[in-house]
Amino acid sequence: MKQFLSFVRKEFIHILRDPRSLLILLVMPQIMVLLPGYVIKNEVKDIRIAVLDQSRDIYTEQLTQRLYANDYFIGKEEVKTEEEAAELFKKGEIDLVVVFGPEFANRIMHSQDASIQILSDGSEPNQASVRVAYAQQVVAGFQKELAQQMAQAGKGGQPFNIRVNSRMLYNPQQRSEVNFVPGVVGMVILLICCMMTSIAIVREREMGTMEILLASPLPSIDIVLAKLVPYMIISLIDMATILCLSYFVMHVPMAGSLLIYVITAVIYIFTSLMLGLLISTVVDTQLAAMLISLLLIVPTIYLSGMVFAIESMPVAAQVVSNIVPAKWFISASRKIMVEGVGMEYVTTEMRALAIEGLVFMLLAWRFFKTRLT
Amino acid sequence: MTDEIVIKAEGLTKRFGDFTATDHVTFEVRKGEIFGFLGANGAGKTTAMRMLCGLSQPSDGKATVAGYDVATEYEQVKRHIGYMSQKFSLYDDLTVEENLVLFGGIYGMPRKKVQDKITELLQELGFESERKTMVKSLPLGWKQKLAFSLAIFHEPSIVFLDEPTGGVDPVTRRQFWELIYRAADNGITVFVTTHYMDEAEYCDRVSIMVDGRIDALGSPMQLKQQFHGNSMYDVFYALARTAKRGD
Amino acid sequence: MKALPYLLTKEYKQMFRNWLLPVVFILLPIAMMNVVPRIATQEVKNLTIAVIDCDHSTLSSRLIQKLQASEFFNLYATCPNYQTAYDLLQEGRVDFIVTIENEFEPNLYRTGGADIMVTVNAVNGMKGGLGNSYLTQIVMQYAQELSYESGAIMRRPVTVEPRYLFNAALDYKPYMIPALMAMTLILLVGFLPALNVVGEKERGTIEQINVTPVSRIEFILSKMIPYWTVGLFIVGFSMLLAWKIHGVTPAGSIGLVFLFNIVYVFTISSLGLTISNYSDNMRQAAIVMFFFIVIFILTSGLISPIASMPHWAQEATRLNPLRYIITAMREIYLKGSTFHQLLSQFIPLCIYGALASTWAVTSFQKNN
Numbered sequence: 001m002k003q004f005l006s007f008v009r010k011e012f013i014h015i016l017r018d019p020r021s022l023l024i025l026l027v028m029p030q031i032m033v034l035l036p037g038y039v040i041k042n043e044v045k046d047i048r049i050a051v052l053d054q055s056r057d058i059y060t061e062q063l064t065q066r067l068y069a070n071d072y073f074i075g076k077e078e079v080k081t082e083e084e085a086a087e088l089f090k091k092g093e094i095d096l097v098v099v100f101g102p103e104f105a106n107r108i109m110h111s112q113d114a115s116i117q118i119l120s121d122g123s124e125p126n127q128a129s130v131r132v133a134y135a136q137q138v139v140a141g142f143q144k145e146l147a148q149q150m151a152q153a154g155k156g157g158q159p160f161n162i163r164v165n166s167r168m169l170y171n172p173q174q175r176s177e178v179n180f181v182p183g184v185v186g187m188v189i190l191l192i193c194c195m196m197t198s199i200a201i202v203r204e205r206e207m208g209t210m211e212i213l214l215a216s217p218l219p220s221i222d223i224v225l226a227k228l229v230p231y232m233i234i235s236l237i238d239m240a241t242i243l244c245l246s247y248f249v250m251h252v253p254m255a256g257s258l259l260i261y262v263i264t265a266v267i268y269i270f271t272s273l274m275l276g277l278l279i280s281t282v283v284d285t286q287l288a289a290m291l292i293s294l295l296l297i298v299p300t301i302y303l304s305g306m307v308f309a310i311e312s313m314p315v316a317a318q319v320v321s322n323i324v325p326a327k328w329f330i331s332a333s334r335k336i337m338v339e340g341v342g343m344e345y346v347t348t349e350m351r352a353l354a355i356e357g358l359v360f361m362l363l364a365w366r367f368f369k370t371r372l373t
Numbered sequence: 374m375t376d377e378i379v380i381k382a383e384g385l386t387k388r389f390g391d392f393t394a395t396d397h398v399t400f401e402v403r404k405g406e407i408f409g410f411l412g413a414n415g416a417g418k419t420t421a422m423r424m425l426c427g428l429s430q431p432s433d434g435k436a437t438v439a440g441y442d443v444a445t446e447y448e449q450v451k452r453h454i455g456y457m458s459q460k461f462s463l464y465d466d467l468t469v470e471e472n473l474v475l476f477g478g479i480y481g482m483p484r485k486k487v488q489d490k491i492t493e494l495l496q497e498l499g500f501e502s503e504r505k506t507m508v509k510s511l512p513l514g515w516k517q518k519l520a521f522s523l524a525i526f527h528e529p530s531i532v533f534l535d536e537p538t539g540g541v542d543p544v545t546r547r548q549f550w551e552l553i554y555r556a557a558d559n560g561i562t563v564f565v566t567t568h569y570m571d572e573a574e575y576c577d578r579v580s581i582m583v584d585g586r587i588d589a590l591g592s593p594m595q596l597k598q599q600f601h602g603n604s605m606y607d608v609f610y611a612l613a614r615t616a617k618r619g620d
Numbered sequence: 621m622k623a624l625p626y627l628l629t630k631e632y633k634q635m636f637r638n639w640l641l642p643v644v645f646i647l648l649p650i651a652m653m654n655v656v657p658r659i660a661t662q663e664v665k666n667l668t669i670a671v672i673d674c675d676h677s678t679l680s681s682r683l684i685q686k687l688q689a690s691e692f693f694n695l696y697a698t699c700p701n702y703q704t705a706y707d708l709l710q711e712g713r714v715d716f717i718v719t720i721e722n723e724f725e726p727n728l729y730r731t732g733g734a735d736i737m738v739t740v741n742a743v744n745g746m747k748g749g750l751g752n753s754y755l756t757q758i759v760m761q762y763a764q765e766l767s768y769e770s771g772a773i774m775r776r777p778v779t780v781e782p783r784y785l786f787n788a789a790l791d792y793k794p795y796m797i798p799a800l801m802a803m804t805l806i807l808l809v810g811f812l813p814a815l816n817v818v819g820e821k822e823r824g825t826i827e828q829i830n831v832t833p834v835s836r837i838e839f840i841l842s843k844m845i846p847y848w849t850v851g852l853f854i855v856g857f858s859m860l861l862a863w864k865i866h867g868v869t870p871a872g873s874i875g876l877v878f879l880f881n882i883v884y885v886f887t888i889s890s891l892g893l894t895i896s897n898y899s900d901n902m903r904q905a906a907i908v909m910f911f912f913i914v915i916f917i918l919t920s921g922l923i924s925p926i927a928s929m930p931h932w933a934q935e936a937t938r939l940n941p942l943r944y945i946i947t948a949m950r951e952i953y954l955k956g957s958t959f960h961q962l963l964s965q966f967i968p969l970c971i972y973g974a975l976a977s978t979w980a981v982t983s984f985q986k987n988n
Contacts, residue, residue, distance in 0.1 A: 018900070021907045028911050035918050041928040042662075042746045089785060090957040091964075092947065095927075108778060115779045122784030123795055123954045126662055126750055127925055132782040133753050140760055143777050147767075159767040161733040162683075164756045168742035168749075169709070179744055191910070199903050207822075286902045287815055288640050294807060295644065299651065302659045307923055309744055311712075312666070313659050339710070426831050427987055447987050448833055456831040460824040466637050467630060478626025479832045523828075 003218050007226035011200070015230055022234075025196075029188040029238045030245055036180035037250045044130040049096040050076040052085060055104035063116075063142050067098060072134045085119060095121050096131050108146075178253070181246045182333035183306030186268070186326040188242070189235045190300060193272035194279065195293035197231045201280035202289045224368070228273050235269050255340025261333060267350055268329040271357035275325070278360045281367035300326045328352045377404040379531055379562050380425060384434035387420050394420040396585035397434060402564060402578075404530075407557050409576030410566040411605075413613050417585040418566040419459065419535055425564070426456050426533055439530055452480075455524035455532040455561075459539065461516055465509035469500065469519060472508060473526060480527035494522055514545035518552065525556050532556065534565040538572065550575055570606040581609060583616050623834050627842030635846055645808065649854050652804045653797065653861035660800070661792040664750045668696040670705040670714040677725035679766070683736070686762050687718065692754045706739070715741050716751060728766070786871070786954040794868045798949035799922045801858045802884065802942055806913055809851040809885050813892030814909035816843055817984070818899040830986045840981045844889045851885035852878065871956030877949065879959070883969050884945040890976035891941075897983040916942045941976075944969040 015022055051064050068075035076094055079085045088094040099117040101107075107114035118135050122128045147159045201224065204210040213223050246252035254261070275296070283289050302308060303317065304326035310318055321327045332349035335341045380402035387395040395417040402408045412418045423429040425438055427447030436443045439453035463472050470491060477487035495501045498518060508516065517537060524532050534553075538546045550572065557563050565576070573579050574593050581589040581596075589596055589612060593605055600608040635641055669687060673680050688695045696714045699705040705717040717739040721727070727734040738755060742748030764777045784790055820826040829839065855878060862868045870877055892909060899905035917923075919933070920942035926934055937943045948965040951957040959966070 018904055021904045024907050024911045028914065032914060032918070035915070039929050039933040040918060040924045041930075042924050043928050046927060086785075087961070090951065090955045091961045092951055092955075092957075113779075115781060118780060118782045120782060120784050121955075122787035122790055123950055124925055125784075125787065125790035125792055125795065126664060126746070127927075128784055128787070128790060129782075130750065130753060132784075133757055136757065136780050136782075139778065139780050140764075143764070159732070160728055160763045160770070162728070162759050162763045163733060163735045164738055164759050165735060166738040166740060166752050166756075168740045168752075195906070195910075196903070199906065203901075203903065285638075287638070287819065290811075290815065290902075290906050291640055291644050294811065295648065295651075298648070298807065299655070302656050308659055308661065309747060312661065312663060317655070317659050428827070428830055429988060448835075451831055451833040454831070456828070458824065458827045460827075462824040462826075462828040464630065464634070464825055465823070466634050471630070471633065475626050475630050476828075476832070479623040479829075479834050481622050 003216075004222050004226055007213075007218065007223060008229045011227055011230045014200075015234075025192060025234055026238065026241070029184060029242050032184045032188065033177070033181055033242050033246055033250070036184070037177035037246075040180070042126070044127055044134070045072060047073050047096055047131050047134065048076050048094045049073045049098065049135070050079050050085070050088070050094055052079050052082070052097055052099045054102045055100045057103075057105035059105040059108060059146075060100045063098075063100070063139065066138050066142055067135065070134070070138055089119075089121055095127075096135060098135060177246070177250050178338060179334075180306075181242065181250075181252050182330045182337060183304065183326075185239055185242050185265070185333065186304060186330045187297075187301070187306060188238050189265070189269055189329075190272050190275075190297060190326055192231050192235045192238065193228075193269055194276040194296065195290065197228055197273060197276035198279040198283075198289040198293060199286050200227055200231070201277070202283060202286050205284070206286055220368075224277065228277065231276075232269055232273060235272075236265075239265055252337065253340075254337055256336035256342070260343050260346065261336045264329065264332045264336070264346060264350055264353070267353045267357065268325065271325045271353050271360065274357050274360035274364060278364040278367070281364050300324055303327060304330050306330055322352070323356070325353055325356050328356075378402070379404045379440075380408075380436070380438050380564065382421075382425070382434070382436040385421065385424060385431055385436045386433035387417075387424060387429065388432040393585055395424070398582070398585075398587050399434075400580055400587060400590060402531075402562060404562055405557060405560050406577045407553065407563045407565065407575065409573050409579035410564060410582070411568065411570075411573055411579050411609060412566070412582030413568065413616060416582040416616070418582055421582070422533055422535055422564070422566060425450075426454060427451050453530050455527065455529040457520050457524040457532070457534045457537055459535040461513075461520060463508050463516070463520055463523065466507065468505050468507055469495070469511075470504045472519075473523060476523055476526060482527060490526065494526070498522065514541045517541060517545070518549060521549065521552055525561060529561065531562040531564060534563065536566055536568070538567065538569065546572070570604065570609055573605040573609070579605070581612050583612050588612050588615075621838060624838050624842055627834070627838060628845060631842055631846045635850075641812075645850055645854065646857075648808060649804055649858045649861060652800050653858050654865050656800055657793045657796050657862075657866060660796045662746065663790075663792050664747055664754070665692055666694050667692055667716060667747070667751045668694050668714040669716045669718055670697045670699050670708050671695060672699050672702060672705055672717065672719045674722045675720050675724035679725040679728060680720045683720065683759070683762055684718075686758055687755070690754070690758055692751065709739065709741050712741075715747065716755065718755075729770075793866050794954055795950060797862045797866065797868050798870075798953040799920075799946045801855060801862075801881075802920075802945045802949060803917060803922060804858060805851055805854060805881070805885060806888050806916065806942065808854065809847045810888035810892045810913060811906075811909055813843060813847055813889045814895045814899075814905045815902050817893060817896035818902050818905045821899075822901055836981050836984050836986060840893060840984055843893055844886070844977075844980075847889045847892075848882070848885050851889070852881065855881045855885075868953070870953045872952035872958065876952055876959055876962075880945060880948045880952070880962075880966065880969070883966070883973050884941065887941050887969065887973040887976050890973065890980040893980040894976065894983050897980065897985070916940050919943070920946050922946060938968065941969060941972045944972075 049067060053060050053064065067073055079088065079097060085097045097119040099119060101115060104114055116139060118132050120128045120132050144159060204213065214220050247254055279289055279292050283292060303321040303324045310321055310327065313321070328349040332346040335346055378401050383399050384397045385395060386393065386397050398421055410418050410422065420429070424431050424443055425436060427443050427450040431444055438450045441449040443450055467475065473491050474487055495504055503511065511519065521534070521537060538549050553563055567573065576593065578592050579596065580587045589608065591599065596608045597603065597605065600611050602608045602611065671684055673684065687693050697708060702719065708714045709717055719737040721735045724734045736759065738752065740748045740752050768777065787794060859877065895908050896905050899908065919937050919940050926937055926943065944965045948962050951962060
C-alpha cells in the first residue's frame with residue numbers, strides 16, 4: 001500500500017509540474033458550464049426586419065409601426081424591390097422582410113383577399129419559424145384591433161378568443177444551462193479520464209520509462225492503477241466545482257438526492273477510466289492515443305443527448321447511442337438533477353454504465369496481459 | 374594541426390534563475406584538434422556545448438565558433454558545425470538513406486553529391502545492406518555511428534559530440550573513435566564531451582569541468598603530471614571530489 | 621528556400637507512414653458528413669401530445685384534429701384524466717399535455733372566449749418553448765377561422781403567407797453541413813499541427829534541426845504545407861460526401877468555398893503550430909488546443925446562433941476564426957452569396973491568418 005501511494009504521488013508530481021495543463025483541466029469545465037448559461041442561447045431576439053410596402057396606405061403604415069415598435073424587432077430601412085431584399089439577405093444583413101401587396105387597405109375593406117407575405121431567411125429553420133411566428137403575432141394583434149374597431153362601428157361582433165394557458169414543467173424559464181450542465185459534467189469526465197489517462201500511460205511507454213516501472217517489485221496492475229488515481233481525483237474536483245457553480249451561481253436545481261448523483265458519477269468515472277485504460281493498451285504512441293480518444297469524444301458530443309435530443313435522432317443512431325457511456329450518465333443526471341426522481345428510476349442507467357465499465361476492464365486486462373508476455 | 378583558433382570562449386556563462394550552469398568558462402580550441410570536454414553529470418558540459426552550437430544564448434561572456442559570435446551570429450555558426458546530441462535524434466520513422474538525404478538537403482548539398490556520398494559512406498561503414506532500413510530498427514551502436522556520420526556529412530569545419538558513446542559496448546566504442554580520428558585527419562576539429570576516462574586519453578587536449586567551472590586544461594600528459602596521477606581517471610577523481618553539486 | 625523540398629518530403633513520408641493518420645483523414649469526414657447531420661438537428665417535429673378533452677364537443681374535437689394535422693405534433697393518447705397524462709409525461713412518452721376545459725364550446729359561443737391548458741415538459745428548453753409557440757399559433761388560427769365561420773367577424777382575416785428563402789423545406793442539413801466541415805477541419809488541421817513540433821521536441825529530433833542553418837520560415841512552412849493539402853482534400857471530400865449522401869451542394873461558387881477554406885486552414889494550422897511551439901510536451905499541447913477548440917466551437921454559431929448571444933458575447937466572438945468561416949460557408953451553401961457580399965467575413969479571416977502565421981514563425985525558437 002505504501003509503495004502504491006508513492007506511485008500515486010509520483011503521478012501527482014507529473015501533473016503538478018505542469019501548472020498550465022492543470023489550470024486548464026480545472027478551469028475549462030467551469031467555462032463550459034458558464035458559456036451555456038450566459039452565452040449560448042437559443043432565444044430569438046433582435047430580429048432585423050424591413051418592410052416592402054407597395055401599397056402605402058393607413059393600414060400598412062399602422063402595421064409597420066406596430067412591427068417596428070415590437071421589442072423583438074429592429075426596424076431597418078424600408079426596401080424598394082425584391083432584388084434589394086435579396087441582396088440584403090445574401091449579405092446577411094436582414095432576417096425578415098414583410099411584403100405588403102398593392103391596394104392593401106382596399107382589399108381588407110372590400111375584396112377581402114388582403115394578404116401579407118413574410119420573407120424569412122430560412123437558413124436556420126427554428127429561428128426562421130420563430131421569427132415568422134413573432135411577425136404573425138403582431139399581425140394577429142392588428143387584426144383583433146381592427147375587428148374590435150369594426151364591432152364598435154356596428155359592423156360585426158367580437159372575434160372568438162381561445163386562451164392558451166401554458167405551464168412549463170421542470171425548466172420554467174426554458175434555460176439552456178439546465179439542459180447543458182449534466183452534459184458538460186459527462187463530457188469533462190470523459191475527457192480527463194479517457195483522453196488524459198490513455199496519454200499518460202502511453203507516454204511512459206513511448207519514453208521507455210514504463211519498463212523501469214514494470215521492473216519494480218510492485219505488481220504491474222498496481223502501477224497502472226496508480227496512474228489512474230490522480231485523474232479520478234481531478235474529475236471528482238471538477239464535478240464538485242461544476243455542481244457548486246451551477247447550483248449557487250446559475251441556480252441550476254439539484255431536485256433529487258446528491259448522494260444518488262455522486263454514486264452515478266463515480267460509476268461513470270470508473271467506466272471512463274477503464275475506457276482510457278483500454279485505449280492505452282491497444283495503441284503505441286501518444287498521437288494514436290489522442291486520435292482514438294478524439295474519435296470517441298466527437299461522436300459522444302452528438303450521440304449522448306448532450307446537445308441534440310436523442311428522441312429526435314434516426315432509429316439507428318438511437319440504437320448506437322446505447323453504447324455511448326455518456327448517454328447513460330447524462331440521462332441519469334438529468335433525471336436526478338432536474339426531475340428529482342429517486343434511485344429506482346435510474347437503475348437502468350447505473351446498470352448499463354457498470355456493465356460497460358466491466359467489459360472495458362476485462363478487455364483492457366486481456367490486452368495488457370498479452371502485451372506483457 | 375595549425376595554430377588557427379576555431380573555438381574561443383571568454384567568460385562564457387549561462388544562468389537559469391539563480392542557478393549558474395556554466396560559470397565564466399574560458400578556453401580555446403585549435404583547428405584540427407580533438408578537444409575533450411570532461412566533467413561529471415551536471416557539471417555544465419552540455420549547457421556550454423549548447424551555447425557553442427548556437428542553440429542557447431549565453432547569459433554573460435563571449436564565444437566565437439569558426440569566427441562567428443555565438444550570441445549574435447548563431448545562424449552563421451550553424452553553417453560551419455556538425456552536432457551529435459546525447460539523445461539519439463535522427464528520425465526513427467525515416468530510413469538511413471532518407472535521413473542522410475534530408476540533412477544533406479538542409480545544408481544545401483547538391484542532390485548528386487549527396488547520393489555519391491551516401492554510397493561512399495555506407496560502404497565505409499559496411500552498412501550498404503541497411504540503406505533502406507528504418508532507423509528505429511537499427512541496433513544502438515549502429516544508430517550512433519550513423520548519427521556521427523550524419524553530423525559530419527555536410528563536411529563542417531567543427532563537429533560537436535555530446536557523450537557520443539553512452540551505452541555502447543567497448544568494441545563499438547573503439548570503432549567509434551576510429552571514425553573520430555578519421556574525421557580529425559580530414560581536418561575537422563572535434564569537440565567531444567565524455568565521462569569515459571579512457572576516451573579522454575585519446576584526446577589531444579582535455580578540459581575538466583567541476584561545478585560549472587573549468588578546473589583543469591591541458592594535454593592528458595600535462596594533466597597527469599600536474600595532478601600526480603597515473604591515468605586520467607586519477608586526475609578526474611582528484612578534481613571531482615571537490616565538487617559540491619550532486620548528480 | 622532550398623531546404624524546403626527536403627523538409628516537405630520528410631513530413632509527407634512521416635505522415636503517411638503512420639497508418640492511423642490517413643485512416644482518420646478518411647473516417648472523420650465520413651462520420652461528420654454522413655452520421656452527424658442526421659443527428660445534429662434541432663428540428664422540432666413530431667412532438668408527442670396527450671389530450672384530455674373534458675368537453676367532448678364538435679369544436680373541441682376539431683381543435684384536436686387541427687393539432688394532429690400539424691407536422692409538428694403527434695397525438696400520442698387521449699387520456700381520461702390529468703393524472704394519467706401526467707404519468708405519461710413523467711415517463712417521457714409525451715412532451716405536451718393539452719387539457720380542453722369543461723365548457724369549451726358553450727363558453728366560446730356565450731362569451732366569445734374559452735380556455736385550454738397546456739403542460740409542457742421543458743427539460744429541453746428550446747423544444748418546449750418552440751413547441752409551445754407552434755401550438756399557440758395553431759390555436760390562434762383556429763379561433764380566427766371560427767370567428768369568421770360563425771359570423772362573429774364580418775371580414776375574412778388577412779392571410780399571412782410565410783415564405784422561407786434559401787431553405788424552403790426548413791431542413792437542418794444544409795444549415796449544419798457547411799458548419800460541420802469547418803469543425804472537421806479544426807479537429808484535424810488545427811489539432812494535429814499542435815502535436816507536431818512538440819512531438820519532435822519530446823523525441824529530441826528538433827535538436828538536430830535547430831543546429832542546422834535552416835530558417836524558421838522554411839521549417840514552419842514544412843510543417844504547415846502538408847496540413848494545407850490534407851485540409852483541402854478534406855474540404856473536397858466532405859463536399860463530395862455531402863452531395864452524394866444528402867444531396868447538399870453549395871448554391872454559390874465552389875471556388876469561393878475553397879478560397880475561404882484556404883485562408884481558414886492557413887489560420888488554424890498556424891494557431892496549432894503556435895501552441896505547439898509554446899508547449900513542453902504533447903499532453904500539454906493537446907490540453908491547450910482542446911481548450912481552444914471547445915471554446916471556438918461553442919461560440920462559433922455552430923450549435924446556437926450568434927444573434928442569440930448577449931451583445932458583449934457577440935463582440936467577443938469576433939476573436940473566433942470559426943465564426944467567420946462558418947458564417948461564410950453557410951451563406952455560400954444556402955444563399956449563394958458572392959465574394960463581394962462576403963467581404964465582411966473574408967477580411968477579418970485574412971487578418972487573423974496573417975497574425976497567426978506570423979506568430980507561428982516568431983514563436984518557433986531555434987535559439988534560447
